[in-house]
Amino acid sequence: MKRRSLIRCAILTGIMTGTALLCQAQPRGGRGAENVAPPPVNPATESKAAVVALPLDPTGYIISNSPNIPAPVSTKHSISIKGQLISYTATTGYLQLVTEDGKPKANIFFVAYTKDGVADRTKRPMTYTFNGGPGSSSVWLHMGIIGPKRVLMSDKGDVLPPPYRYVDNEYSWLDKTDMVFLDPVTTGYSRAVTGESDKQFHGYEEDIQSMGEAIRLYATKYDRWQSPKFLAGESYGTTRAAGLSEYLQSKYKFYLNGVVLISSILNMQTARFDIGNDLPFPLFLPTYTATAWYHKKLDADLQRDLKSTLKEVEAFALGEYHTALMKGSELSEAEYTGIVNKLSRYTGLSKEYIRQTNLRIDIHKFDKELRRTDGLTVGRLDSRFTGRDYNDVGVSPEFDPSNDGTISGPYSAAMNHYVRAELKFKNDLPYEILGGRVQPWNYNNVQNRYLNVAESLRKAMAVNPYLKVWVLCGYYDLATPYFAAEYTFSTMGLRPEQKKNVNFTFYEAGHMLYVHKPSLVQVKKDADRLYDEVMKEINAAPLN
The missing domain is CATH 3.40.50.1820 (Alpha/Beta hydrolase fold, catalytic domain)
Incomplete structure (x- = not known):
């Protein structure tokens, strides 16, 4: 044919x-x-x-x-x-x-x-x-x-x-x-x-x-x-x-x-925040830190140099934090409190909020929480950008300010x-x-x-x-x-x-x-x- x-x-x-x-x-x-x-x-x-x-x-x-x-x-x-x-x-x-x-x-x-x-x-x-x-x-x-x-x-x-x-x-x-x-x-x-x-x-x-x-x-x-x-x-x-x-x-x-x-x-x-899959939490942590650094939400010693700060956080993420997630409910109270303190230090989020997440910070919740007191959300595609929702009580942003609001x-x-x-x-x-x-x-x-x-x-x-x-x-x-x-x-x-x-x-x-x-x-x-x-x-x- x-x-x-x-x-x-x-x-x-x-x-x-x-x-x-x-x-x-x-x-x-x-x-x-x-x-x-x-x-x-x-x-x-x-x-x-x-x-x-x-x-x-x-x-x-x-x-x-x-x-x-x-x-x-x-x-x-x-x-x-x-x-x-x-x-x-x-x-x-x-x-x-x-x-x-x-x-x-x-x-x-x-x-x-x-x-x-x-x-x-x-x-x-x-x-x-x-x-x-x-x-x-x-x-x-x-x-x-x-x-x-x-x-x-x-x-x-x-x-x-x-x-x-x-x-x-x-x-x-x-x-x-x-x-x-x-x-x-x-x-x-x-x-x-x-x-x-x-x-x-x-x-x-x-x-x-x-x-x-x-x-x-x-x-x-x-x-x-x-x-x-x-x-x-x-x-x-x-x-x-x-x-x-x-x-x-x-x-x-x-x-x-x-x-x-x-x-x-x-x-x-590596990017699915599903119950039972703890892998994303330590892998996203350095980007949470970079975002908090950009928005000046970290302690003064962490704000000095981004790359040095990220190296410190990467070591914590693969080591102490990953181990803590693997141990789950077998963590002692002292160990749990230690992880809460470091997560708060590396993300700019409050210790109370970290406890509410049970040490597991979801990406969309982070985008809403980091600058909640400023009435702003941060972008998912590019966390340098900020947006403003209808109100400040939601769990996640209404839109991605680095996509719908930008490009x-x-x-x-x-x-x-x-x-x-x-x-x-x-x-x-x-x-x-x-x-x-x-x-x-x-x-x-x-x-x-x-x-x-x-x-x-x-x-x-x-x-x-x-x-x-x-x-x-x-x-x-x-x-x-x-x-x-x-x-x-x-x-x-x-x-x-x-x-x-x-x-x-x-x-x-x-x-x-x-x-x-x-x-x-x-x-x-x-x-x-x-x-x-x-x-x-x-x-x-x-x-x-």
């Missing part, structure tokens, strides 16, 4: 039941999962491209350049990075997943940036980029840190007055790597096609398979198999990246050079304008920035246990000894705390030679660490080192 422009792709299988949103709390009144499949395109933009029939892969999905999706749009641009003028091409469009019998299933929206004038693409890295949620588009990494444009905010990260602006991103990674930003199904402009349930893509395994296929399809269509390959994800995007590192290598023999984990969460047990509006406005005005891609669908349409997210692959994709990354590193992993952490990130990320890597069983391929960097910022201008500047320097190190290793390899 022959069909128009058919290219091989992979099986997407499984219908799974779900649990809650992982790395982004849902605002009250937000939309839940919907079985919505709006028309994917504007008919006026239908492609009239020539067709070439290729063999059908009977084992999986295919991509079809059919007339019911718009042709990719390419535009020319330039940007100055570190004094170097970079001319580049932006390509915006869809990768369409189609069943083996030719039926379209979903359209994956992408924006790619490739440097012009590159004669040898085998020497030019390609970075495949996405955010998390689950339920988030790639807009945050796209227009916050990696792409050629960035949303303009204050140096601290405060939102400026609407209608908001974006500017050339002089800290873009485009001088070091080409890049493609991918939106999972039901985020951005990506949708299941009319008549198909979007829920078939809303789960850990389904997401890995569909996003893995989108990466393979892009590499095939745009001839990037011979390029050095990187993944870059943020938040749940790091969960996806770790899963993809093994999936791409095992399924397609698509071997990677690097994985970038921004605000990493690989082991969900969502500017990024939404920027992306919706930029795609049409500069990338010339016309689409009347709403660009889904970050919402609840993917809920519930399915985890049938880990029934009665926590999802832990650290093992997937370990396997990928074991098979591929050249795979570099870079972990970026913000001290004020209460969604994916830095100490939990360190714990995950220290307990995932890496061999000494593998540990040398892992690099951690830390910033005085929150979850979206790039909204803090000094951190954005430093991240660019750190990114340059990663790509330079990988390319040096590649160039040093023998040619025969």
Whole structure:
């Protein structure tokens, strides 16, 4: 059987039941999962491209350049990075997943940036980029840190007055790597096609398979198999990246050079405040301390130097505090009182409140309690930011002042304008920035246990000894705390030679660490080192 422009792709299988949103709390009144499949395109933009029939892969999905999706749009641009003028091409469009019998299933929206004038693409890295949620588009990494444009905010990260602006991103990674930003199904402009349930893509395994296929399809269509390959994800995007590192290598023999984990969460047990799971309490404690330090709620001796204070707290968290939680009701009164006193000292919370929590401080309760007497709450994604609730008697904040009250509006406005005005891609669908349409997210692959994709990354590193992993952490990130990320890597069983391929960097910022201008500047320097190190290793390899 022959069909128009058919290219091989992979099986997407499984219908799974779900649990809650992982790395982004849902605002009250937000939309839940919907079985919505709006028309994917504007008919006026239908492609009239020539067709070439290729063999059908009977084992999986295919991509079809059919007339019911718009042709990719390419535009020319330039940007100055570190004094170097970079001319580049932006390509915006869809990768369409189609069943083996030719039926379209979903359209994956992408924006790619490739440097012009590159004669040898085998020497030019390609970075495949996405955010998390689950339920988030790639807009945050796209227009916050990696792409050629960035949303303009204050140096601290405060939102400026609407209608908001974006500017050339002089800290873009485009001088070091080409890049493609991918939106999972039901985020951005990506949708299941009319008549198909979007829920078939809303789960850990389904997401890995569909996003893995989108990466393979892009590499095939745009001839990037011979390029050095990187993944870059943020938040749940790091969960996806770790899963993809093994999936791409095992399924397609698509071997990677690097994985970038921004605000990493690989082991969900480290962030689930469930009864009976005491692991998060010591792992969140250093970020509670950093937050109290920032808001000047600690004793004078602890306020002198943040990093010295955190070292002291980390030792207490892994030692005395962890042991106390393990002992539970077997703690003596003297031991219990000693832990109360130290927790109060390291969090800025009252001893009475610490006793009321039974030594177990939940993240949302901390956000409400730290500055309750000031009538303020602190942010979850970035605890430097504060908000004000209707009243001060609640248990947890009404909203996250570092998300709903800060960054969502500017990024939404920027992306919706930029795609049409500069990338010339016309689409009347709403660009889904970050919402609840993917809920519930399915985890049938880990029934009665926590999802832990650290093992997937370990396997990928074991098979591929050249795979570099870079972990970026913000001290004020209460969604994916830095100490939990360190714990995950220290307990995932890496061999000494593998540990040398892992690099951690830390910033005085929150979850979206790039909204803090000094951190954005430093991240660019750190990114340059990663790509330079990988390319040096590649160039040093023998040619025969």
